Amino acid sequence: xxVTVRVWRQEDAGSAGRFETHQLDDISADMSFxxxxxxxxxxxxxxxxxPVAFDSDCREGICGTCGLMINGQAxxxxxxxxxxxxxxxxxxxxxxxxxxxxxxxxxxxMRDLIVDRSPLDAVIEAGGFISADTGGxxxxxxxxxxxxxxxxxxxxxxxxxxxxxxxACPNSAGQLFTSAKLAHxxxxxxxxxxxxxxxxxxxxxxxxxxxxxxxxxxxxxxCPKGISIDFIAYMNRDFVKAKMKNRKLIGQKFP
Amino acid sequence: xxxxxxxxAPGGPIQDSWDTYRFDTALVNPNNKRRFELLVVGTGxxxxxAAASLAxxxxxxxxxxxxxxxxxxxxxxxQGGINAAKNYKNDGDSVYRLxxxxxxxxxxxxxxxxxxxxxxxSVNIIDQCVAQGVPFAREYGGLLDNRSFGGAQVSRTFYARxxxxxxxxxxxxxxxxxxxxxxxxxxxxxxxxxxxxxKDGRACGIITRNLQTGSIESHSGHAVLLCTGGYSNVFYxxxxxxxxxxxxxxxxxxxxxxxxNPCFTQIHPTCIPASDExxxxxxxxxxxxxxxxxxxxxRDPDDKRPARQVPEPERDYFLERRYPAFGNLVPRDxxxxxxxxxxxxxxxxxxxxxxxxxxxxxxxxxxxEAVVRERYGNLFEMYERITDESPYQTPMRIYPAPxxxxxxxxxxxxxxxxVPGLYALGEANFSDHGANRLGASALMQGxxxxxxxxxxxxxxxxxTLLGQAAVPTTDPVFAEARASVTSEVDRWLSTxxxxxxxxxxxxxxxxxxxxxxxxRNRVGLEKAIxxxxxxxxDFRNNVRVLGQNExxxxxLEKVARVDDFFELGELMCRxxxxxxxxxxxxxxxxxxxxxxxxxxxxxxxxxxGAWEWSGHGEPQVLHQEPLEFDYVKLTQRSYK
Ligand SMILES: Cc1cc2nc3c(=O)[nH]c(=O)nc-3n(C[C@H](O)[C@H](O)[C@H](O)COP(=O)(O)OP(=O)(O)OC[C@H]3O[C@@H](n4cnc5c(N)ncnc54)[C@H](O)[C@@H]3O)c2cc1C
Numbered sequence: 001x002x003v004t005v006r007v008w009r010q011e012d013a014g015s016a017g018r019f020e021t022h023q024l025d026d027i028s029a030d031m032s033f034x035x036x037x038x039x040x041x042x043x044x045x046x047x048x049x050x051p052v053a054f055d056s057d058c059r060e061g062i063c064g065t066c067g068l069m070i071n072g073q074a075x076x077x078x079x080x081x082x083x084x085x086x087x088x089x090x091x092x093x094x095x096x097x098x099x100x101x102x103x104x105x106x107x108x109x110m111r112d113l114i115v116d117r118s119p120l121d122a123v124i125e126a127g128g129f130i131s132a133d134t135g136g137x138x139x140x141x142x143x144x145x146x147x148x149x150x151x152x153x154x155x156x157x158x159x160x161x162x163x164x165x166x167x168a169c170p171n172s173a174g175q176l177f178t179s180a181k182l183a184h185x186x187x188x189x190x191x192x193x194x195x196x197x198x199x200x201x202x203x204x205x206x207x208x209x210x211x212x213x214x215x216x217x218x219x220x221x222x223c224p225k226g227i228s229i230d231f232i233a234y235m236n237r238d239f240v241k242a243k244m245k246n247r248k249l250i251g252q253k254f255p
Numbered sequence: 256x257x258x259x260x261x262x263x264a265p266g267g268p269i270q271d272s273w274d275t276y277r278f279d280t281a282l283v284n285p286n287n288k289r290r291f292e293l294l295v296v297g298t299g300x301x302x303x304x305a306a307a308s309l310a311x312x313x314x315x316x317x318x319x320x321x322x323x324x325x326x327x328x329x330x331x332x333x334q335g336g337i338n339a340a341k342n343y344k345n346d347g348d349s350v351y352r353l354x355x356x357x358x359x360x361x362x363x364x365x366x367x368x369x370x371x372x373x374x375x376x377s378v379n380i381i382d383q384c385v386a387q388g389v390p391f392a393r394e395y396g397g398l399l400d401n402r403s404f405g406g407a408q409v410s411r412t413f414y415a416r417x418x419x420x421x422x423x424x425x426x427x428x429x430x431x432x433x434x435x436x437x438x439x440x441x442x443x444x445x446x447x448x449x450x451x452x453x454k455d456g457r458a459c460g461i462i463t464r465n466l467q468t469g470s471i472e473s474h475s476g477h478a479v480l481l482c483t484g485g486y487s488n489v490f491y492x493x494x495x496x497x498x499x500x501x502x503x504x505x506x507x508x509x510x511x512x513x514x515x516n517p518c519f520t521q522i523h524p525t526c527i528p529a530s531d532e533x534x535x536x537x538x539x540x541x542x543x544x545x546x547x548x549x550x551x552x553x554r555d556p557d558d559k560r561p562a563r564q565v566p567e568p569e570r571d572y573f574l575e576r577r578y579p580a581f582g583n584l585v586p587r588d589x590x591x592x593x594x595x596x597x598x599x600x601x602x603x604x605x606x607x608x609x610x611x612x613x614x615x616x617x618x619x620x621x622x623x624e625a626v627v628r629e630r631y632g633n634l635f636e637m638y639e640r641i642t643d644e645s646p647y648q649t650p651m652r653i654y655p656a657p658x659x660x661x662x663x664x665x666x667x668x669x670x671x672x673x674v675p676g677l678y679a680l681g682e683a684n685f686s687d688h689g690a691n692r693l694g695a696s697a698l699m700q701g702x703x704x705x706x707x708x709x710x711x712x713x714x715x716x717x718x719t720l721l722g723q724a725a726v727p728t729t730d731p732v733f734a735e736a737r738a739s740v741t742s743e744v745d746r747w748l749s750t751x752x753x754x755x756x757x758x759x760x761x762x763x764x765x766x767x768x769x770x771x772x773x774x775r776n777r778v779g780l781e782k783a784i785x786x787x788x789x790x791x792x793d794f795r796n797n798v799r800v801l802g803q804n805e806x807x808x809x810x811l812e813k814v815a816r817v818d819d820f821f822e823l824g825e826l827m828c829r830x831x832x833x834x835x836x837x838x839x840x841x842x843x844x845x846x847x848x849x850x851x852x853x854x855x856x857x858x859x860x861x862x863x864g865a866w867e868w869s870g871h872g873e874p875q876v877l878h879q880e881p882l883e884f885d886y887v888k889l890t891q892r893s894y895k
Binding site: 011012028034045056058059060061064078085089111112116117124125126130131133135136140150151154157158184185188 | 304307308311322323324325326327329331332341343379381382383384385386387388390391392393394395396397398399415416418421422425428429430432433435436444467496497498530531533534535536538539637640641643706707710755757758799801802806807808809810
């Protein structure tokens with residue numbers, strides 16, 4: 001098939017960017033979207049022009065490294081599919097495809113289609129863990145976890161941290177990512193000891209980097225893992241509870 | 256320099272080795288731990304687990320990854336599960352059985368005492384991960400579920416849907432990030448290690464290149480831990496992530512670390528066959544699918560009917576036929592070669608005739624579609640996304656692909672390489688899987704090394720350095736190493752050739768796959784050994800790397816990795832050529848039984864082959880560590 005791509009080029013965070021248009025002939029419909037970009041890059045290099053920088057690694061939709069705005073949609077037109085698993089058969093002969101990086105104030109563009117997503121790590125650093133130093137753990141079957149709980153935690157934990165939710169949100173909010181990470185840990189029995197502290201720390205760190213959630217729901221639609229927006233409601237509930245509980249806990253510390 | 260390959264494993268009963276080691280090792284007291292700086296390169300399962308655990312103990316840790324976040328390491332892609340001898344299923348599992356299965360599965364080319372320790376700590380890993388909140392699959396009563404994997408007759412594999420590696424890595428990553436928050440670990444993302452620095456024969460630091468800014472930096476430490484993963488991408492097409500490479504291990508090799516059993520690579524039987532020449536990687540379909548899927552080809556090579564229309568009697572379930580005891584669950588090397596045999600004899604299916612069927616219709620009939628969906632739903636979806644075919648309706652097509660490197664840096668019982676102070680953990684070392692790794696054992700080994708082995712063993716080296724500061728980065732050894740990295744970068748940017756890096760990587764991959772892949776022979780290996788240096792010469796003179804060092808430059812990142820792959824590829828071929836036997840993933844066509852099974856030669860080859868660097872363009876020197884089998888009986892592996 002033959003397609004035209006309009007792709008974003010930008011030298012570095014400080015420079016202005018622009019679109020560049022390329023005609024790509026003889027693309028196989030069985031190719032993945034990123035393989036199409038590989039071909040574009042091969043042809044650019046052959047012509048003595050610098051290839052388009054874009055991130056990808058596992059190309060199996062699990063590492064969360066790739067992520068492109070394709071015709072204005074995060075990860076493109078296929079539902080619950082990361083960019084690397086999108087195939088050219090989803091496009092038609094003669095299409096013009098616009099390719100941009102994630103756009104969000106929290107994710108500065110480093111070059112072409114690559115952005116810096118380190119604020120996502122900052123949210124985890126703030127409290128996205130269960131403190132369990134190596135060596136002290138009791139037998140794994142000591143605490144039974146109801147299957148429904150464990151399944152719900154897994155639904156949340158499936159988040160790959162690609163940042164599509166932020167890119168898709170008109171407010172560039174980080175709620176879907178944060179709530180998925182938080183719900184995974186807050187749901188399971190092992191996560192209870194730090195639940196309220198974790199909630200406050202993660203939410204406040206999130207707010208320092210990202211915009212506010214006003215319930216557009218675009219994040220859920222863009223998520224390559226189909227993470228449910230219900231987790232945001234769960235996080236909000238826990239946040240309110242945490243504010244109360246933490247006050248009580250302080251009260252207990254100084255009776 | 257002459258290399259000594261002493262394992263250093265304590266003698267006595269194997270059951271007591273690890274306890275003996277831990278008791279005999281000098282401890283570093285908590286106040287002194289703070290004074291030691293450790294450099295951990297790689298933040299996959301092995302690296303993240305090690306960095307977090309060492310920081311918890313009080314060491315000062317710096318962790319490096321070329322990824323933008325530690326949680327992107329290739330470990331994230333592991334699907335199927337992780338083994339542990341918990342015997343929760345009451346089906347006869349034990350530490351001894353896991354040990355035995357692993358040594359046998361590795362075709363008797365692993366060190367017994369290391370493997371025994373691995374089986375021992377396997378149970379602690381599951382406890383540790385559950386405590387971190389890893390959402391392993393559970394049964395209705397709330398206890399942990401297990402499944403079975405190839406090469407075992409017990410159910411000892413723990414899993415989290417089809418995303419076990421992801422969940423384990425997120426667990427290790429969260430432990431790491433907690434230490435980052437505490438200031439005990441300093442994290443360096445987007446930092447690629449390009450050299451190991453040594454002084455007086457000991458590792459004392461590393462040189463990194465910042466992939467964002469191009470700045471070339473020195474870091475010093477009392478010990479360096481390489482947790483940098485495997486090298487299957489030497490084949491270009493593999494199931495590994497695009498950026499996996501051998502550079503860290505290879506640069507260590509060039510600084511004196513022996514490279515062991517490089518020809519022991521694993522070809523995974525269940526991957527989606529390639530569809531065209533632009534294919535950038537191959538996608539693995541988890542081995543767990545073989546629990547319920549049945550593998551077959553049409554009996555008649557000319558049978559071109561759609562799978563569903565081929566009647567039962569006209570199908571050849573070749574694994575069940577040839578290996579009735581293990582059936583579809585034979586180990587990977589055996590399943591892979593059996594599939595290759597069918598395809599080579601013209602029985603292959605699919606448009607290109609390059610696959611065999613993996614069929615779930617019987618399982619769907621037996622268990623119902625809902626149960627099959629629950630077990631494998633996400634894998635089926637992934638398959639459909641790639642091929643546009645639904646495994647609920649039509650069998651999957653699968654074919655073997657390069658997947659895992661059993662070979663790697665030689666390490667002793669303490670995971671130290673032949674360079675004092677330089678350690679290798681996880682897939683980067685050669686240690687526990689012999690000539691073939693059993694499914695679900697890599698995650699186990701990476702986490703064992705990181706959580707439960709290195710925190711003890713590193714102390715025995717550090718305790719000899721008490722009171723000594725790390726070599727400062729102002730020392731001339733650092734300036735020298737930095738200068739050599741800088742001149743290498745300049746070299747690539749000034750080559751101004753005509754072909755892309757990928758072009759050469761693809762050509763390299765073809766040579767390796769044809770001659771050093773699933774089956775090898777003298778003629779092919781000798782041919783590869785002459786072709787590789789020629790291609791490398793061409794590559795070094797004609798590769799085109801555009802752009803500059805001072806910003807993101809992905810061609811520049813790749814070019815050095817491919818250069819190292821060339822040298823590794825040649826060593827793999829030499830290793831495969833010298834090993835005149837077939838064992839595990841190393842199948843020499845000259846050495847097979849009448850039934851086409853691998854024929855080992857224990858008399859001459861029951862050793863680890865570790866190669867010592869002798870300079871660019873000079874063939875490496877082989878050293879041998881003899882393997883002794885006091886517990887596991889050497890037999891021809893039989894899965895019939
Ligand atoms: C598709 C797939 C599925 C798998 N499924 C299973 C399974 O079900 N069960 C199982 O047991 N095993 C499985 N494996 C194998 C297993 O995932 C790997 O062997 C294991 O995760 C390797 O872990 P690691 O920590 O050694 O390395 P990796 O996870 O590969 O991590 C390497 C780290 O090193 C860093 N690094 C590398 N080089 C440098 C450098 N020069 N400078 C700086 N940083 C560097 C990387 O950034 C990364 O952080 C699977 C493998 C694949 C490919």
